[in-house]
Amino acid sequence: xxxxxxxxxxxxxxxxxxGITARRHYPNKSVLVIRAEEKVMIPCGIPYIYGTVGSPxxxxxxxxxxxxxxxxxVIDVAVDIDRDKRIVKTASGKEVEYDKLILTTGSKPIRPPxxxxxxxxxxxxxxxxxxxxxxxxxxxxxxxLVIIGGGFIGVEFADECKKGRNINVTIVEMQPTxxxxxxxxxxxxxxxxxxxxxxxxxxxxxxxxxxxGDEKVQTVKLGSGKEIKADTVILAIGAxxxxxxxxxxxxxxxxxxxxxxxxxxxxxxxNIFACGDCAExxxxxxxxxxPLKLASIATxxxxxxxxxxxxxxxxxxxxxxxxxxxxxxxxxxAAGLTHAAAEKAGYEVVVGEATAPxxxxxxxPGMQEMTVHLICEKGTGKILGGQVxxxxxxxxxxxxxxxxxxxxxxxxxxxxxQLGTHPALTASPIAYQLVNAAEMAAGKxxx
Amino acid sequence: xxxxxxxxxxxxxxxxxxGITARRHYPNKSVLVIRAEEKVMIPCGIPYIYGTVGSPxxxxxxxxxxxxxxxxxVIDVAVDIDRDKRIVKTASGKEVEYDKLILTTGSKPIRPPxxxxxxxxxxxxxxxxxxxxxxxxxxxxxxxLVIIGGGFIGVEFADECKKGRNINVTIVEMQPTxxxxxxxxxxxxxxxxxxxxxxxxxxxxxxxxxxxGDEKVQTVKLGSGKEIKADTVILAIGAxxxxxxxxxxxxxxxxxxxxxxxxxxxxxxxNIFACGDCAExxxxxxxxxxPLKLASIATxxxxxxxxxxxxxxxxxxxxxxxxxxxxxxxxxxAAGLTHAAAEKAGYEVVVGEATAPxxxxxxxPGMQEMTVHLICEKGTGKILGGQVxxxxxxxxxxxxxxxxxxxxxxxxxxxxxQLGTHPALTASPIAYQLVNAAEMAAGKxxx
Numbered sequence: 011x012x013x014x015x016x017x018x019x020x021x022x023x024x025x026x027x028x029g030i031t032a033r034r035h036y037p038n039k040s041v042l043v044i045r046a047e048e049k050v051m052i053p054c055g056i057p058y059i060y061g062t063v064g065s066p067x068x069x070x071x072x073x074x075x076x077x078x079x080x081x082x083x084v085i086d087v088a089v090d091i092d093r094d095k096r097i098v099k100t101a102s103g104k105e106v107e108y109d110k111l112i113l114t115t116g117s118k119p120i121r122p123p124x125x126x127x128x129x130x131x132x133x134x135x136x137x138x139x140x141x142x143x144x145x146x147x148x149x150x151x152x153x154x155l156v157i158i159g160g161g162f163i164g165v166e167f168a169d170e171c172k173k174g175r176n177i178n179v180t181i182v183e184m185q186p187t188x189x190x191x192x193x194x195x196x197x198x199x200x201x202x203x204x205x206x207x208x209x210x211x212x213x214x215x216x217x218x219x220x221x222x223g224d225e226k227v228q229t230v231k232l233g234s235g236k237e238i239k240a241d242t243v244i245l246a247i248g249a250x251x252x253x254x255x256x257x258x259x260x261x262x263x264x265x266x267x268x269x270x271x272x273x274x275x276x277x278x279x280x281n282i283f284a285c286g287d288c289a290e291x292x293x294x295x296x297x298x299x300x301p302l303k304l305a306s307i308a309t310x311x312x313x314x315x316x317x318x319x320x321x322x323x324x325x326x327x328x329x330x331x332x333x334x335x336x337x338x339x340x341x342x343x344a345a346g347l348t349h350a351a352a353e354k355a356g357y358e359v360v361v362g363e364a365t366a367p368x369x370x371x372x373x374x375p376g377m378q379e380m381t382v383h384l385i386c387e388k389g390t391g392k393i394l395g396g397q398v399x400x401x402x403x404x405x406x407x408x409x410x411x412x413x414x415x416x417x418x419x420x421x422x423x424x425x426x427x428q429l430g431t432h433p434a435l436t437a438s439p440i441a442y443q444l445v446n447a448a449e450m451a452a453g454k455x456x457x
Numbered sequence: 458x459x460x461x462x463x464x465x466x467x468x469x470x471x472x473x474x475x476g477i478t479a480r481r482h483y484p485n486k487s488v489l490v491i492r493a494e495e496k497v498m499i500p501c502g503i504p505y506i507y508g509t510v511g512s513p514x515x516x517x518x519x520x521x522x523x524x525x526x527x528x529x530x531v532i533d534v535a536v537d538i539d540r541d542k543r544i545v546k547t548a549s550g551k552e553v554e555y556d557k558l559i560l561t562t563g564s565k566p567i568r569p570p571x572x573x574x575x576x577x578x579x580x581x582x583x584x585x586x587x588x589x590x591x592x593x594x595x596x597x598x599x600x601x602l603v604i605i606g607g608g609f610i611g612v613e614f615a616d617e618c619k620k621g622r623n624i625n626v627t628i629v630e631m632q633p634t635x636x637x638x639x640x641x642x643x644x645x646x647x648x649x650x651x652x653x654x655x656x657x658x659x660x661x662x663x664x665x666x667x668x669x670g671d672e673k674v675q676t677v678k679l680g681s682g683k684e685i686k687a688d689t690v691i692l693a694i695g696a697x698x699x700x701x702x703x704x705x706x707x708x709x710x711x712x713x714x715x716x717x718x719x720x721x722x723x724x725x726x727x728n729i730f731a732c733g734d735c736a737e738x739x740x741x742x743x744x745x746x747x748p749l750k751l752a753s754i755a756t757x758x759x760x761x762x763x764x765x766x767x768x769x770x771x772x773x774x775x776x777x778x779x780x781x782x783x784x785x786x787x788x789x790x791a792a793g794l795t796h797a798a799a800e801k802a803g804y805e806v807v808v809g810e811a812t813a814p815x816x817x818x819x820x821x822p823g824m825q826e827m828t829v830h831l832i833c834e835k836g837t838g839k840i841l842g843g844q845v846x847x848x849x850x851x852x853x854x855x856x857x858x859x860x861x862x863x864x865x866x867x868x869x870x871x872x873x874x875q876l877g878t879h880p881a882l883t884a885s886p887i888a889y890q891l892v893n894a895a896e897m898a899a900g901k902x903x904x
Contacts, residue, residue, distance in 0.1 A: 030887070034897075035900070054885075062821060062822065063821065068820045069820075071885075075887070294875070306875070306886040306889075307875075310874075310875060313892070326873075327873075329875065331875075334877045336881040336882065343879075343882075370501070371499055371502050371516050402850075402881070403849075403850060403853045405881075407853045408877045409853075409857045410856045410857050412857075412876065412877060413861055413864065413866075413874070415875075416875055417860065417865075418864075419864065422771070423863075425764075426760050426773075427863070428778075428792075428862075429753050429856055430852070431753050432782055432783065432852055434852075435851075435852025439470055439752045439755070440470055440473055440756055444856075449481060453481050
């Protein structure tokens with residue numbers, strides 16, 4: 011029987027990063043990744059298969075990163091674990107002994123209680139290539155695409171599927187606006203405006219009741235009674251932790267139906283870590299379990315778990331939740347709490363807002379407006395969250411805001427932030443959006 | 458005689474920002490800006506007049522920002538100050554009474570001890586439009602341009618003057634590499650490579666001894682004895698504080714020949730603040746006087762001075778120094794101490810380095826490699842500095858590093874940084890350069 015110091019079950023963002031981190035921290039340990047998929051999809055890249063990138067083959071996490079880090083790979087499905095003997099059993103009948111085990115079993119799409127989900131041409135977004143390839147072929151000959159869910163996946167799929175195709179695309183979202191989990195309403199309104207300019211239909215405050223048709227879906231019936239023509243339906247209403255194996259072997263499960271872990275990413279078994287979408291995540295501010303499922307959180311988990319394998323070196327400080335996306339060349343990015351979520355959590359909130367071009371002078375090429383919203387606690391001035399929309403440099407500016415949040419900075423401190431600026435790269439130092447948004451928030455607190 | 462609650466002398470980045478900040482913090486106070494220039498140049502935009510932007514008229518800080526903030530403006534030169542009576546006297550004979558005064562008199566180019574500097578077609582880079590327009594006209598008919606100094610201004614002028622012109626451009630730099638104040642040697646080598654690919658000559662480790670010719674410069678004679686043909690020469694060897702007025706009125710001058718200020722940006726006169734290039738800046742780490750002159754530092758100063766006018770609200774934490782530039786579409790950005798500067802300051806240093814594409818998958822449009830160097834103190838792991846080169850998102854990524862430095866973060870903390878990533882905006886969460894550079898530095902510390 012094979013024996014490895016470290017066995018990792020799952021080979022997506024969390025699994026790969028856990029392996030690399032294990033290798034960096036424990037250079038002499040043997041590491042094995044067991045994964046089900048022949049090829050691993052870059053998870054956040056999946057929507058781009060349908061437009062910009064063009065095929066699943068061009069959206070692969072290369073296995074070279076494993077080889078380079080001397081991590082062995084077995085393509086197989088882990089079906090059981092003998093925790094006493096520390097043995098993983100696979101579908102093909104293999105057994106592998108481990109000293110430490112990391113579970114990165116990921117997530118699976120939430121299957122909502124909608125009638126007719128089993129009809130042909132109805133797709134869930136999984137990470138399996140055959141499913142994604144079948145969807146690509148279907149979308150290519152589709153005339154009427156309905157996407158259920160207006161979160162990041164739904165919006166990105168709508169934007170991408172519209173590219174280069176003569177196709178009607180409709181998003182159906184229950185909330186009043188799209189992207190409402192990460193952004194306040196104004197951003198959802200802005201996203202909708204952009205989508206509509208691209209001739210994408212957005213239906214909000216409505217639910218999907220049934221998918222009608224014979225074998226193939228033909229119509230989507232909404233809660234409001236409205237019916238929409240559809241030859242393809244994509245379910246994009248979120249994901250839930252894949253805890254099948256963890257439950258089977260009796261690990262503790264947390265209140266969000268994810269594998270319970272401590273600050274070191276250790277499960278209830280002292281030789282088993284869990285990280286990524288399958289593991290429970292706590293909010294940075296409240297310490298309460300959070301429904302956040304992001305590749306960036308998964309890799310953060312993995313950098314903790316991998317470092318802690320043979321000695322507890324790192325603690326999870328809780329998840330801030332940092333998002334970004336691009337809709338028709340406009341960036342939307344968010345970190346931490348929205349205004350709405352902060353108030354719901356009991357904070358008294360002030361919001362500072364600033365807009366400026368991302369170049370100076372405005373005649374520099376690539377000029378685009380960028381707006382920053384900074385959500386602060388009244389009184390302390392603590393930065394609770396931030397949102398950016400406009401120029402694509404927002405993709406990194408949101409990480410500046412994330413650094414300010416994790417450094418427990420206040421609006422007063424951000425107002426004198428030590429920024430770097432350049433005509434071809436950023437706003438002017440006078441107009442720099444983050445600093446001015448902080449100054450506006452600080453001003454409201456003095457009133 | 459006019460009386461204002463706040464009078465600001467100087468109307469560039471520091472003056473404008475001090476005015477806006479005064480308005481925000483003290484809505485009912487009257488504010489006047491006295492400035493010498495009819496039009497204010499965006500300081501960092503000046504090199505781009507010579508290529509990308511095309512004329513000084515397109516590189517102006519709009520006066521609308523003053524009007525919008527109810528700040529009065531007088532175009533005049535402040536020639537004297539009666540500190541007892543709190544009166545500013547101008548060249549045109551006007552007198553203005555003030556309650557609080559802010560000096561933002563800026564800097565002037567350093568005039569090196571080179572023979573022949575007064576010949577025709579030799580230009581200093583000042584912020585005055587007539588001088589900049591004359592230079593533009595000269596460059597437009599120039600065949601052989603020599604730039605003395607390979608810092609940011611020198612490199613940016615070389616890059617821009619080469620655009621759309623059939624002109625020989627040569628940079629002469631005394632140090633072993635260009636940009637050596639802000640970057641370690643590898644970056645200077647990379648910049649030189651890019652400049653040479655653009656057919657720009659770079660001469661390092663050599664000085665300029667004399668500018669030869671009759672009325673007009675014809676040849677630049679170097680310390681090595683080499684002679685270079687030149688019909689235009691640009692001096693770009695740095696700037697010194699303009700302290701003429703401060704000296705005249707007897708304010709204390711600091712060891713860097715700048716106006717001495719305390720943490721509140723107050724000068725030795727309790728009614729006079731100073732900020733920007735004319736004011737002394739201290740290093741963030743050592744607290745020692747620093748030769749840093751940056752628009753971003755000037756605006757940070759101004760946000761402190763403006764807030765402190767009628768009550769001390771903010772303290773200067775010292776300057777990190779955050780730089781960025783673009784050379785032929787490649788971004789170079791730096792924050793804090795270089796490896797060399799950190800060692801010179803007495804730190805034992807480890808450097809973590811990581812390179813990855815700024816997109817995932819690599820097939821996403823706009824893909825460019827980006828490298829991060831993170832300079833950390835051995836032992837504590839404290840982030841002392843960082844450098845980024847490659848993709849233009851480095852312009853904001855350097856601000857993430859600045860936030861990590863000002864938050865006193867360590868390599869261990871940055872290794873589990875809460876990043877946001879997106880296929881069209883950043884590296885993948887597995888490969889995110891900042892986090893991996895931190896992990897590499899942390900790894901070296903464990904050895």
